[in-house]
Amino acid sequence: MVSDDLFADPPEDTQEEILQAAFEVLQEQGYSGLSIQRIADKVGLQKASIYHHYSDKDDLLLSFVDHILDRMESDLIRTADVSPKTQLEGILDSLLLDERANTSTVEISPPSDDLLRVFIQIRAQATHNSDYQDRIAAIDERHEEHLAAIIQRGIDAGEFRDVDPNQVATALSTFILGSFSQRATRTQVSLEPVHKSIYSYLENSVYV
Amino acid sequence: MVSDDLFADPPEDTQEEILQAAFEVLQEQGYSGLSIQRIADKVGLQKASIYHHYSDKDDLLLSFVDHILDRMESDLIRTADVSPKTQLEGILDSLLLDERANTSTVEISPPSDDLLRVFIQIRAQATHNSDYQDRIAAIDERHEEHLAAIIQRGIDAGEFRDVDPNQVATALSTFILGSFSQRATRTQVSLEPVHKSIYSYLENSVYV
DNA sequence: TTTTACCAACCGAACGTTTGTTAGTCTTGT
DNA sequence: ACAAGACTAACAAACGTTCGGTTGGTAAAA
Numbered sequence: 172m173v174s175d176d177l178f179a180d181p182p183e184d185t186q187e188e189i190l191q192a193a194f195e196v197l198q199e200q201g202y203s204g205l206s207i208q209r210i211a212d213k214v215g216l217q218k219a220s221i222y223h224h225y226s227d228k229d230d231l232l233l234s235f236v237d238h239i240l241d242r243m244e245s246d247l248i249r250t251a252d253v254s255p256k257t258q259l260e261g262i263l264d265s266l267l268l269d270e271r272a273n274t275s276t277v278e279i280s281p282p283s284d285d286l287l288r289v290f291i292q293i294r295a296q297a298t299h300n301s302d303y304q305d306r307i308a309a310i311d312e313r314h315e316e317h318l319a320a321i322i323q324r325g326i327d328a329g330e331f332r333d334v335d336p337n338q339v340a341t342a343l344s345t346f347i348l349g350s351f352s353q354r355a356t357r358t359q360v361s362l363e364p365v366h367k368s369i370y371s372y373l374e375n376s377v378y379v
Numbered sequence: 380m381v382s383d384d385l386f387a388d389p390p391e392d393t394q395e396e397i398l399q400a401a402f403e404v405l406q407e408q409g410y411s412g413l414s415i416q417r418i419a420d421k422v423g424l425q426k427a428s429i430y431h432h433y434s435d436k437d438d439l440l441l442s443f444v445d446h447i448l449d450r451m452e453s454d455l456i457r458t459a460d461v462s463p464k465t466q467l468e469g470i471l472d473s474l475l476l477d478e479r480a481n482t483s484t485v486e487i488s489p490p491s492d493d494l495l496r497v498f499i500q501i502r503a504q505a506t507h508n509s510d511y512q513d514r515i516a517a518i519d520e521r522h523e524e525h526l527a528a529i530i531q532r533g534i535d536a537g538e539f540r541d542v543d544p545n546q547v548a549t550a551l552s553t554f555i556l557g558s559f560s561q562r563a564t565r566t567q568v569s570l571e572p573v574h575k576s577i578y579s580y581l582e583n584s585v586y587v
Numbered sequence: 588t589t590t591t592a593c594c595a596a597c598c599g600a601a602c603g604t605t606t607g608t609t610a611g612t613c614t615t616g617t
Numbered sequence: 618a619c620a621a622g623a624c625t626a627a628c629a630a631a632c633g634t635t636c637g638g639t640t641g642g643t644a645a646a647a
Contacts, residue, residue, distance in 0.1 A: 185597095198506075200507065201410075201504060201506070201507045201508065202409075202410065202411055203410055203411035206631080206632065206633085207632080207633065208632080208633090216596095216597070216598090217597070217598050217599075218633085218634090219597080219599080219600090219634085219636090220597050222635080223595080224596090227633080227634075228633065288506040291502075291506055292503045292506055292507075294564050295409075295410075295499055295500050295502070295564070296409060297563075297564040297565070298406075298409070298496040298497075298499055298500055298563050298564055299407060299409045300409065304564065304565060308565045308566070311561065311565060335572075337572065338572035338575055338576060339572075341569075341572040341573060341576070342572060342577070345554060345557040345558050345573050346550075346554055346557055347557070348560050349552075349554055349556040349557025349558070350557070352502065352557065353519065353556060355505075356505040356506055356511075356512065357512060357515060357516045357519060361549075364545065364546040364547075364550060365549060365550055365553050367546055368546060368547060368549070368550030368580075369550070371580075372579070372584060375580075375583035375584045376576075376580060393622080414605080414606065415608090416606075416607090424624095425623070425624060426607085426608095427608085427609080427610095427624070427625080428622070430608070430609080431621080431622060432622090435607075436606095436607065436608090
């Protein structure tokens with residue numbers, strides 16, 4: 172199995188190497204298999220050495236989650252100097268289509284399957300851990316605000332009808348999350364029907 | 380914290396009591412905290428006694444997952460002797476609205492928040508465990524088929540346009556899953572915008 | 588330039604606890 | 618008396634964490 176990197180560039184210091192190792196372990200073993208020993212093995216360190224870089228497991232996990240969620244958010248939220256309709260469709264194309272089918276003019280690299288799986292697992296921790304809950308809620312809110320702002324711009328520009336930006340944004344983010352969850356937990360999910368349906372919704376209910 | 384029962388009636392035998400205990404532990408501690416010791420404590424048994432009812436932890440977890448997914452599926456899939464449009468809206472109302480706001484004529488009890496949280500956690504296991512992947516995929520497929528059948532009936536009855544039943548069903552199930560995921564991982568999620576948007580989609584893109 | 592001091596990085600070994608699991612024993616209802 | 622069901626006790630393995638020691642390189646002191 173080939174795993175892509177947690178960092179765009181190869182990790183420079185040991186701290187980043189450790190987070191990258193945690194990323195791979197989480198992918199292979201799941202959250203319950205994410206132990207110091209396994210991370211140390213993956214980096215090629217003794218597990219005692221981990222404690223030279225992180226005070227304890229909680230510290231490590233917190234840094235890890237921050238890194239993952241930052242990365243996720245940067246995939247979700249991008250500004251672009253194009254018309255609202257073009258920007259919105261660029262976002263949906265990148266998030267809901269296979270890369271090869273993506274002919275969008277707006278360049279948005281979609282989250283990889285690896286990142287998506289890890290994201291879904293972190294999200295699942297939010298069901299019983301309020302720290303995670305807060306972080307997840309923050310991401311969701313910023314994502315929705317980002318979409319709402321685009322829709323508001325579309326209304327102002329006369330491209331969109333006078334819809335409720337927040338309502339449409341919430342619907343879109345719910346849809347995107349559902350698609351992420353399916354991609355992460357099933358194999359061979361066809362993104363086409365979902366993509367077509369949301370375009371149908373936009374054409375018939377949002378666009379002028 | 381008050382947890383609702385995994386079983387409609389109070390569990391009769393010890394096996395069911397154990398599964399109910401696992402349900403509560405999973406809710407409080409998450410999947411990584413789901414140990415034999417904690418389950419035994421919750422039932423009021425010694426942990427060795429668990430092995431009188433289940434051969435090992437894997438056996439217990441498999442039974443547990445089966446029970447949860449069966450219950451989830453029974454909440455998702457119900458037949459009703461009403462018009463396709465009424466049935467579809469009954470399903471969406473029950474899954475995407477608060478109970479008190481649910482004035483649907485079709486009686487479908489929605490999955491409780493507790494069940495939803497546990498479902499999302501089990502789903503997350505599917506990211507790295509192929510056994511879980513298969514079960515999750517099976518549920519999703521049956522759910523989509525159920526929705527597609529309703530839509531097909533709607534088309535035949537002249538209530539719906541000549542849409543692709545599978546495409547619309549996939550979109551609906553994606554949407555529902557996204558809503559579940561948000562409800563399970565965030566507090567105070569307003570279901571109203573999502574509900575309104577999907578009705579808008581149906582009226583403008585599906586209904587005649 | 589050589590010597591000294593220092594510090595970050597890593598390692599090996601051990602700690603107490605919790606994990607899943609097994610064996611043997613006692614208790615209870617039929 | 619018999620079997621089902623619960624118990625106590627113990628096991629090896631894995632867990633997170635700590636301690637003390639060994640490097641290697643860098644910077645100050647001689």
